[in-house]
Amino acid sequence: MNLRSSNWFGRKGKDGFIYRAWMKNQGIPTDMFEGKPVIGICNTWSELTPCNAHFRDLAEAVKKGVLEAGGVPVEFPVMSLGETLVKPTAMLYRNLVSMDVEESIRANPIDGVVLLCGCDKTTPSLVMGACSVNLPTLVISGGPMLKGHWKGRDIGTSDVWRFDVASKLGEITPAEFLEAEACMARTQGHCAVMGTASTMAAMVEALGLSLPNNASIPAADARRKVLSQLSGRRIVEMVKQDLTLSRILTRKAFENAIRVNAAIGGSTNFVIHLLAIAGRIGVDLELDDFDRFSREVPLLANIQPSGQHYMEDLYYAGGLPALIKEMSAIIHLDAITVNGKTIGENCQGAEIYNPDVISTMDRPFKAESGIVVVKGNLAPDGAVMKPSAASPQLLKHSGRAVVFENIEDYHARIDDPELDIDGNSIMVLKNVGPRGYPGMAEVGNMALPKKLLEQGITDLVRISDGRMSGTGFGTVVLHVSPEAAVGGPLALVRNGDMITLDAHKRSLELHVSQEELDLRRAIWAPSEPVQSRGYVHLYQMHVEQAHLGADMDFLKGGSGKDVSRDSH
Incomplete structure (x- = not known):
């Protein structure tokens, strides 16, 4: 057996002495270093x-x-x-x-x-x-x-989003909200x-x-x-x-x-x-x-x-x-x-003990599952959806865009009573992708305006270049690529633009002429990097787009090459 560690602990003379001696101060006997x-x-x-x-x-x-x-x-x-x-x-x-x-x-x-x-x-x-x-x-x-237990029912992380809505609508009190958080992560x-x-x-x-x-x-x-x-x-x-x-x-x-x-x-x-x-x-x-x-x-x-x-x-x-x-x-x-x-x-020997939890291929829990990749002039390199967590009636939908330029803009205006939004609108959030945020935060499943929640509307099509928590749900189009911060088409969307999502046909289209988009692009300007030093700067300069995995370009490939060196 050719052990990599023998390049350290199998050495003779001064180097082996140093490698083994300092490890021995943890109470490790000599024979533990022998092959x-x-x-x-x-x-x-x-x-x-x-x-x-x-x-x-x-x-x-x-x-x-x-x-x-x-x-x-x-x-x-x-x-x-x-x-x-x-x-x-x-x-x-x-x-x-x-x-x-x-x-x-x-x-x-x-x-x-x-x-x-x-x-x-x-x-x-x-x-x-x-x-x-x-x-x-x-x-x-x-x-x-x-799983947590609260007021006689099971709860988990996905209930955070439900509790938030219930709190906004006054359906649970601040004291109940506080009590639930202690009951969930128990x-x-x-x-x-x-x-x-x-x-x-x-x-x-x-x-x-x-x-x-x-x-x-x-x-x-x-x-x-x-x-x-x-x-x-x-x-x-x-x-x-x-x-x-x-x-x-x-x-x-x-x-x-x-x-x-x-x-x-x-x-x-x-x-x-x-x-x-x-x-x-x-x-x-x-x-x-x-x-x-x-x-x-x-x-x-x-x-x-x-x-x-x-x-x-x-x-x-x-x-x-x-x-x-x-x-x-x-x-x-x-x-x-x-x-x-x-x-x-x-x-081979596994069995399903509860068919209500694990269903069969011929009688599944839901027919729609997996990851849907949609493409079009709004997402040339693709965007993703999770149909099993979406509203079926919204998987094919056209609506006018309600645009938020960044997450700060969203927070500032989402509950403004004057916000021009209705149940057919499509919410669009820009500049929350890998470079834009930076880091591509889980903000894509934007909470709906309070005034729509009060009307009983619980889901809208939401589109962004960001991500969402795996515990979240809704008709959410994520990871739009290229992102807005690098000049992707998402950067050019304006309030009132018509957008059509058709998850069944895997399409996401912005209904704006190419001539108009060219005019908008001519006046678009990228934002400055968030930081000019350190890791965040390195990340923004080298991170790849979402459809490539958002890794750094200089880290891909080359697995297995051992460049360890003896420093003594």
Whole structure:
């Protein structure tokens, strides 16, 4: 077994002395450096990332497994992104964390790595970084929190949007609003619904990067620690087998993930993260593939926000293995996974225990699912929608634009009684894309004006170059590319322009003549960068557009090239 770590700990003389001696101050005996695989445990634990605040316990479980299998566990931290706290948006720093992960792995004596991730951006950023080094890698998600209980009913993160509307309409009091927030996030773990965090956990399981049932075991369930310990054992064997990321992340694995995402009603953020991961590992994946491989895949998982139930219910109903087995006719069952078995073998004995939570292909929960990619003169490079969370009657709709130039403009005018908007209008938000915000914030599912809510109107077509939370819902067109900040057609839309969305025909059209658009473009001017220094400046200068994954142009490709150097 040719171990990468032997370039450090197998050295003779002064260099080997230094590498081993300082590690020994942690109480590590000499024989631990004699030909044993060194397993890095990449931890995103942070009290500023509440979803991941239990990761110290999971890391200890991983260490047990690594030791049992004859490996040497070494835990290391990387920057952690808490979706609920980080400003201006956690997405701004996804690429930075990926760089932290890549360089931390590359620079240190690590033979294999376990990624501990849960909150939305921690999963794609860690996987992206690991892809750029291409060592044997296994992912453990933190698991969803248990569903909340308030006034006799179950609640989860998607209810935040409902509580907000109810509060604006005076249907719940400020005291009830405060009480509900304490009842919702009542255990450790990430969002209890199929938001982005759960979607990412499902993504890594569908890609083959985690052990079976990683996606849905609740964070508070002891079986999450068992999975972590078993993962610790398995990563040692992966090193011995040289089962690297590039052997698992094949084109087949990506197609499987897209189809599974459709069947679970996963977040639209799945698109931008999977594109970025594919770019790092060198798999040719395009935006249109998300429409192509999710088309005709029905919604099988009855999980909020597209359904009624919660992630823990998905686990009790059989988990992702049961759902994938039901999809076996359209899954590449021969795709290899981290446990050395194929995804088909991993699902062979799975059963559906609750058909109300996991339905069948012939009797699905909803016929419409997946990711719809719309294109047209308003989005030449594409935009995305989640039809399972949209209002069916709005999937084909024409209306006049009500335009907000940026998020500050939206906040300033949305509840102005004089705002010229009605139930047929289409809300348009500009300059919230990768460069424009910067960081492409989750503001695309704009809250409706209070005066429309009071009329009983609960949904409008909303269009932006930003993203929305995976816990959100509505008829929302997102990731419009090119974005307004780089001069995309979205930048030229004005109040009163007619727009037609036809999700069935995959089209998004602005009904303005080319001559008029040319006149508008002649007077359009790009805004200045937000910052002239530091990471944010680097991001704005190098971030790619949404349809390419919003990664930095200089980070794509080149996985596996080890540029570590001996500094002594």
